[in-house]
Amino acid sequence: MNIQNFIKKFQTLAAIGLWAVLWFCFTTSPLYSQNKEDLEQLIRESKTRAALVQNVQKAVVHIKVEKILRDSQGQPLNNPYDLYNEEFFKRFFPGIKPPERQPGQPFRQEGMGSGTIISQEGYILTNHHVVGEADQILVKLYDGKEVRAKIVGTDPESDIAVIKIEGDGYSALTIGNSKELMVGESVIAVGNPFGLTQTVTYGIVSAKGRTNVGINEYENFIQTDAAINPGNSGGPLVNLRGEIVGVNSAIYSRSGGYQGIGFAVPINMAQRIMDDLINKGTVSRGWLGVGIQDVTQDLAQAFNLENAKGSLITGVMRDTPADRGGLQRGDVVIELNGEEILNSRQFRNEIANAGAGSDIEMKVVRNSKTMYFKINLDERPKELGRVSMKPDKSKENVFGFSVTNITQDDVNKLNLESSNGVLIGEVKPGSLASKEGLAAGMVIQEINRRPIKSVSDFNQIMTESSPVKGILLLVVSDGNARYVNLKQQE
Template sequence: MRKLWLIFAQSVTVLLAALFVVATLKPEWLRASGPLSGVQQVITQPLGSGAATPQGGPITVKEATAVAKPVAVLPGHSIGFADAARLAAPAVVNIFTTKQVKPRRNAPADPFFRFFGNPDDRSGGGRQENSLGSGVIVSAQGVVLTNNHVIEGADEIEVALNDGRRTFARVVGSDPETDLAVLRIDLPELTPITLARLEATRVGDSVLAIGNPFGVGQTVTSGIVSALGRSHLGINTFENFIQTDAAINPGNSGGALVDAQGHLLGINTAIFSRDGGSLGIGFAIPVSTAKNVMEQILANGKVVRGYIGVDPRDVGEDFVAKFKLPNTDGVLIDGVLANQPAARAGIRRGDVLVAIDNLPIKDTVGLLNNVASLPPGKETTVRLYREGKLIELPITVGTRPAVKRITQPE
């Protein structure tokens, strides 16, 4: 018995040693093997990436009519989730990325690491990282929507279609502030998804989430629209999320949230989770936002937004009496950036903005979204309270600076 135990202990020791060496020398071997490999967290703080020049001819997308048409039903089947999944699934793709991680400059000098070929050794060439996600074909011309954090920093992007075809994709452009990216693939006979009408969506509507969770392959989960217009989550700069309880897990990022007609309702982007798994609270970027970002990237290679250069704060009940306000609508200007549109217009610290371009401002999110929607160079007006008096000031909208990292609203 003692001899058997010794053999067992020695075998385990050898296996652990081999595992350690492989993990040190070739960590990608472990990530690339098995159905649960290559998983990345869904909730991230994405970084910026350079936009490529748009290529190709005119892009056409299919949009649903305002009133949903009945889904074509296969003979012998009833209307249900299967029909929506059948229509949407061919447009949802798996995305595999490869990134070469550069070695650190201050690599450990321990002889042990030099002997085993530490991946961060200064004498080496760095290591390769693999990750996965999902995407959605929105045009027969090969346009694919996904999350910026799925492809950010990738040296190589491979796309696997539902019909088994695989190809490499190029980045047309990305928008870190909404966590969206536009890719282009060159394949014939693509099946694009139809874009839904967000205004027809209601809390409680049935939805499906389609993607590649944990790398197991294309998967469909069901749920409902739990909420609309979710913001103040600290995930992106511009937030207007659809919340759903359809199971979304790592690898679903960039995949499709579709309605009962199989139309694209949103791009799955984040989950609320304590351990990386689904807890029934997922978030998708609405199709209206995704379409707007995609059109700007295809036209200009980037997204252009308005900017005035202020540091705003929400107006609380304690501010109403102090600043002689009628209610808590508006934002308190806590700071004004020098040589920016707000400063040139005469906006001061302590002013309370309540409207810009005749668009009412409820809070800081409303200010950010309203200003961003204005074209740079537009001459308009702002309404604000100053020392209890409502005044109007002319202002010329500037261009929002490009960001390298997601930040809180200006």
């Protein structure tokens, strides 16, 4: 062997040895071990998530609905565009109206959505807008079997519905606690977008407590970026424990497709409605009997509040829990059952969800002072139009003036002895009241020798009195009392 061959062989062996040493050092280094462990951990998590999804899918159903469309005279419709009805456009193409319907031969509208089996007895949770007006409902199970379903009950105000299929032993999802959800937490949506059954998407909780979406009467949406599209409606939003935490309901989109903003009804809200529908066929909501509005920054300054949060009471209805409990116009509710109230819609939702017969505890700011109230709720009347607001202001009467209730602010500003009586609000120029010297800011304490404490008393006595015979008023102004007799000429 010559010297050159020896050198080449030595170089080759040295290179191999060097690579072996480097490989050994790399594979036994802490960094390589950590990377390998991290990769294996990711693989384990991915497989765990896949197994979780498979269990969830067994409880998710594809819902097909059919409905014969008719016009306002009960005539069938024959317009293929009716497949995309007003509710569809409202949820997926906001601001765009569907084509006008034309009368014709019977036309069967077909729709689709998703649902979640929530009991082994075959109860399925879904959206009202999916099944609420259906003539026939067909449910496709995870194993491909199709069965008929019937409506147990629906609630248009929350967009929640319950349907049922015959049989038992179905795979059902465990109900979670949406109140424990955190913004940023991972969630999974399962459904049938565009008829693509058992589609799974993954995302996070983008926000909670969305109350101003403008779709439902009662809104407290979970916002998520998990892809939701037409057909996902009624399907579950689940956490990484495989528990249902929301019912997918709508998306925000300019195109009708996914744009990263989806909304789900929280399961805590949906479950109470679901239980009512299953047990009673209708939904019972708690009712306080007040008018409310949000606290703006300007109102917060006017009411000497620390911040623009809470729910401002704008009126109290007669003989309601609020009336009996002592709430007044101008009160600002800042806490309900120990939970901070951010706006009026949240307050309204919490009252409704509490249910009739529930005792609630409220923290209220009145005239810069903190007060506490414990009130027992009534059931919300079916027709709120029949319940009148406790009047804070009367209409202008035949004598040309109107009155308002006396608030604590009025007592302080006008240096009054009490809030008994009513405050003259407006006086029509040239009227009999104006000619007799009545003016805004004066207090009426009696009518026809009968004491009055509120606008209700004033209206009652005025109704019983005759303008021709006249009314005798006891009027207080600047601490001085005088009687004024108003009599309308025949």
